[in-house]
Amino acid sequence: MQLRYIAILSAFAGLAACSQDDRLMYQQDSRIYFTKNVVNADSLVYSFAVTDASKMKDTAWITLRIMGLPADKDRAINIAVSDTSTAKQGYHFEIGPLVMPADSFQKRIPVILYRKPGMKDSILTIDLSVQESADFKPGYSDRPASSPIDRLHYKISVTDQLLKPARWDVSLAGSFGAYSETKFRFMIQSTGKTDWNSTIYPADQQFLIQTVKYALYKYEEQYGPMTDENGERVEFP
């Protein structure tokens, strides 16, 4: 009798080894964070100066992504505007619906920017951070190697000044020469291109070079040499 139990016990013990492991799945709370990658860096600089003078508002986009599985209902996102922000919510900007739609992993949230007189001589900042909501806790707080701030924070700078593109010295100076605001404004007018901070493919860049050179020739034909704010003649190499 005793032996029979031992045999049965051994058989069960042996079979237990044959059980299938549960799949490793995210078991924790639903969380949310700002995506951080090349096409959606952790900060964004927007200038109304590169747009038409009649443009009084525009939209910047921030992207949020969840941790865990999507839900079958819309879920609330909580984004706080930090006290360090110099732009005023409701006057300089508004943040669009903070909702993660049902069955979604990711959502682009609109930030409506308003052109205001004070932006002519200053750069305003909107410092955003992910806060806990009824549906999400803050997600990753790590900082990707190329990002100065972590995944729970995002910074938008907005101005009406013409800003020197961050990549001018690295990627544009070789083709377009020394920076001046006069030159940059002329480049924007003659090409219609407003975003000079994103990557420009080589063939497109060649076309931009050809276009500004020809436009400068036409300008000089009519008005003579163009002089920039530093008293230097505007030229392209």
Add this chain to the structure above:
Amino acid sequence: MRIQILTLLSAVSLAGCYKDNGNYDYKPINKIVIEGGKAPEALSVVFNDSLKITPDIEQSMPAAEADLMYEWTVYDNSPASSYVVPTDTVSRERNLAIKVGSPVFILGQNYRLGYKVTDKRTGLSGVHYYNLTIGNKYARGWMFLEQTGNSGDFSMILPDGSVEHNIYSTINAGMPIGKPVKLELSAWSITDDISAPSRRMYLLYENGGMELNYQTLQHKFDYGYLFFLAPEVQKPVVHTWVSNTPPAWTPSASMGIAINDGKVHANLVGGFPGSKKWGGVLLTPEGTPNYTLSPYVVGGSTYTAIVHDNVGKRFLSVATSGLQRFPTQVSTEFDMNDTGMDLVFMDSANVTRYYNAVMKDAAGAPWLLQFKAIVNTGESPVITLGKQQMNAPGAAQLTAAAGSTITPHIFYATGNKILRYETTSNTAAEEYVFPATEQVTSMKFRRVPGGVSELVAATWNGTAGRVYIFDVSNIGDISLSGNAYGGFGKIVDIGYKVP
């Protein structure tokens, strides 16, 4: 009894603790390598034609024929195709011998043909791939761009000698073109990311142009679409690709050159992302668009593209950011930056990357300027090779010309005669005289490595065009090959199309 059962159970349990002393020595097995393990090969196939491939198979431990299993599969690999296109098995034979037709293949599409050889003993396979491009019967042959009234069309003489007329208008019904100017066939496959990599074919006419599908000859893009910004005035005369790859390398396109309304536009191609289109008008080194180019462009690995400005009377080097003058030290025989003459004709010489330019001075006299577009490492920077007044009657008024790339000759035509100018001896000789009513309108030289090179001449008698094909000997003598071909319009340009 109990003790025995307990002992047995213990033994079974302890067996799980047995250390595996398995034999892990590697045993060599048959490794199959097809076509030497080369990268996928590109093959152009004519639709409804047969495709036969006898692959080279290497085995490290050769199996008997019965132990090998073969499979040829194909799927549509065109850029616009879905990722879930079906794969068809077209053969299970060792060598492929199939008809490339419906329903598996569609004209103009690209396919990936896979060949898999499996050793049944081990289940291991060797694979090799081929990239197929499916063309039509017009894949190869002489092409003739001809004017018919105020419109244009093109015809072909196929390798079997048959003539096909009105090909453009037949394939592109309802899309008439203006007076034709030039037929451009790229020498290499072009990857411009605006359509599938392939050789390119452009049809230029007096007030526009278009790109045709190289395989189907159907209209693909309007002229303006080929540019980032369509030129306001469209008078194209050149739309071609040049290569700056060193002579020892397999040539590939480095830059596109379009000459429109006398101005040059460049197209930068390479292995970077983004669409590659022709850009804006390039300016002179002085920063102006005040120049008018002759409809010729040549190039090499040192100077990618060279053109001649008949206003400034100088050669210019083309960079994608603008036109550039040549460094002073490149000129000894003549000044590349100041020829003082008009360019009449320019073509390749019989040395790779060497060129002959027929010029005309203010008095109307013909001159030959010779230069090269390559300076090898350690060589003198000088690229000018020679300048001589041509002892060649009528060369300054030539109506058609073609440079030989096998002998130091330029074939040129005045009126109804073909003359051969020898650059080395500075002499010209009459080579062929057509009937007095026929005037030569176009000529093309085709080098045939390992075979007989050809010179093709087109004539026009005021109402009909004819084509004459000459064999060219290794010393540059020409002899008429077969009969003349009739039934053409006024031929303005000639090209040889390869798959």
